[in-house]
Amino acid sequence: MVDERSDPNTLEEIQEDVLGVSQETIRELESALESHQFERVREILLPLHAADVAVVISYLAPEIREDLVDLLRPQFNAEILNYLDETLRIEVADRIGMRELAKALRNLESDDALEIIEGLEEHQQIAVLKGIPAGERVILEEVLSYPEDSAARMMQREIVCVPSFWTVAQTIDFIAKEEDFPDAFYEVFVVDPKHIPVGTVPLGQLFRHPKKSKIAEIMDRDVKKIPATMDQSEVAILFRKYGMVAAPVVDDADRIIGMITVDDVVDVIDEEAEKEILHLSRLTESDFYSPVFETSYARLRWLLFTMINTILAATVISQFEDTIQHMVALAVLMPITAAMGGNSGMQVITVTVRALATKELGSMNMMRVINKEVLVGLLNGIFCGLLLGGLAAIWFQDLPLGIVLSSAMIFNMLWAACAGTLLPIIIDHMGWDPAISAGPLLTTTTDVFGFSVFLGLAKLFLLS
């Protein structure tokens, strides 16, 4: 077995295979668009999967992207929107026009149509809903009344429900004859007369039991019902934890109103992970497809926190101008304490935020986790403090200076461990998202303490 990574040619091939569109195809398309050979463009796009058309749209330069979308407008396949990044989705939807879009949406399943409508701006949503026939519109509006990121927003309404007193044969007949079924489904839900789910039967089991068996005998009674208002991240945890494939969504009265399948969960996991990754680096959402000014503005808002942070740090340092004047070595060493505190604290925050997100950290094991992190912080603080303090003492031929640096580092790294565990727990407890605010808050404190403790100790012990 060869490792593909080592051979760029193979990697290209694999990429082409995986991503469905080769570079040549995109280049050919670009030149066809530029030379207005629209027949050729249609020929190239015809065999492509909606996901691949989305890839092509993403790769094109903004100018010719619009030409391509114009070509796609008649008989637009709305599924393409589902595969586009949110920024591009809004742009392409605008170009297609809301009336055409409403027409295109009627061919999709309810959860796919909903996902596209959700991804639009509010004024676009209103315009699109107007173009959808009243019957379907009422259903979509009902689902849209549930909070964003709730289970109801993930579910599809096309489901297969049967009563438990039916036989296998009746169920198979029902499936064969019903018209409005989802294209792909894997599980039959068993409901009681009040439409409350009481069991599930994986499709495969229908083949493997005698036709006369009652559904009640073969169904799996361990149904995990998902409340319509449950947060999507909790739905994802549930699916992942139990390795589930499909689950019924229920309303306040426990009645089944739809189902969530594992492929919907894949998108959520992806979305939640992306959020966590972006928040760690102080970004709100991926701006890969946003134009320059929008990107610049979104990032500036976050850089504002860094600016406030640096101004605070500068204010702290300015309190010790005299001290630094007397001993410039302090200016050389002072960034060390702040940097080590900040970096070790971010390690603690990342582990804690992850454990909170996956519910591995709860009130049961909180004290144990805090104890452990404080111990680790103390150990690493002592190790790094002695090492860098020792180096500083040798470098500047000044043992007291080394001792001051060591002490300040141990203090700051211990603080980083405490705050790195407690801040996310407290922020989570208050109902906010620790992934966003815990990091910036922590580095502000490790900067302020890093500079003030080091310079303060130096003023007290080295200059008196």
Add this chain to the structure above:
Amino acid sequence: MVDERSDPNTLEEIQEDVLGVSQETIRELESALESHQFERVREILLPLHAADVAVVISYLAPEIREDLVDLLRPQFNAEILNYLDETLRIEVADRIGMRELAKALRNLESDDALEIIEGLEEHQQIAVLKGIPAGERVILEEVLSYPEDSAARMMQREIVCVPSFWTVAQTIDFIAKEEDFPDAFYEVFVVDPKHIPVGTVPLGQLFRHPKKSKIAEIMDRDVKKIPATMDQSEVAILFRKYGMVAAPVVDDADRIIGMITVDDVVDVIDEEAEKEILHLSRLTESDFYSPVFETSYARLRWLLFTMINTILAATVISQFEDTIQHMVALAVLMPITAAMGGNSGMQVITVTVRALATKELGSMNMMRVINKEVLVGLLNGIFCGLLLGGLAAIWFQDLPLGIVLSSAMIFNMLWAACAGTLLPIIIDHMGWDPAISAGPLLTTTTDVFGFSVFLGLAKLFLLS
């Protein structure tokens, strides 16, 4: 609809519902274990899903965890291991003993058994494989011969394959009679005489076509075959991109050797996202369950880079000791340039690394992305530089000082934008993982440039 987050009681309830085990259950179990009421412990554990037993094991303190595992040893349900974090999995497996474990593994499907064996240390793997009957062992060893993180390691070998000339009735009969089928499957694979997959039939379709239809007529011919050596992250991209539910895995000769289902992909997406999150904060793997010394050691290795970084920065600053001596304001302001460069650069790196991981960034759009990032960097550099430079000029009543700070910030943030895009692209091109090394490399340069450009300009223009 009430937002559960606002009401802690409801949240507790939901958590209990979602996570299957309530705090009371765990507390009761703890006290039963402590008072050696082992009958009671068994009663509590009996109705729990393997995933919930894993939760219980994770929450318990290390001392009583061992007692619980001892109780579980007779008739150990190996599935529990599948739901444990890797650290705990190795610990529990050791406590159970390799012979008992081999016995327990025989009841699992091939991909589940494999996942557990993979998660063990090498000496544990060898010991477990010895305890498994030769027939199954050969199969497991064959799969283990594929590279870690390859598609072959994710697949299960239990699949349903039929030739395309069969009828729907023959296929249904085959499914009804075969013994060795997976418990849950959603798709029938259609193969040619050489066992090369040529189509798929979703199970639901078997009900919805006449019994006499040929499989060839109803099958979906758009099969995405997955090479056995494909990297798991690419498999995840493929499933996500096309919203797939199951896909055949093929060997070098294109013959079907197993299948991957979307629930296997959920784990991979999760794993890949976790890796990216941890690497951003300079951690190798989650150490949430590792003991203190192990955690401390793993984190120290990464902090070493920060230490080298700070020593480099200190060396740079020490070159300007005279300059700082003459103008202490420089010491107050110098952390600003480094911090703003580092933070804006990390934003760029995060977006670039994500786009590389999801294959949204390729050679086709590379130049466009670089151009955009440089423009954003310039814009934000000018904005932040003028703002903070202006503030500094007012604070120290020194316009030239403000101009020097502005210039240094613009330079450093522009550099951060260039390096933040190019470093991940170059590192990725060389076949390494940009998520690991791009961040530390970038902040080293933004620190060094931040200090040297600011202090260098100050020396040139302010002190002459």
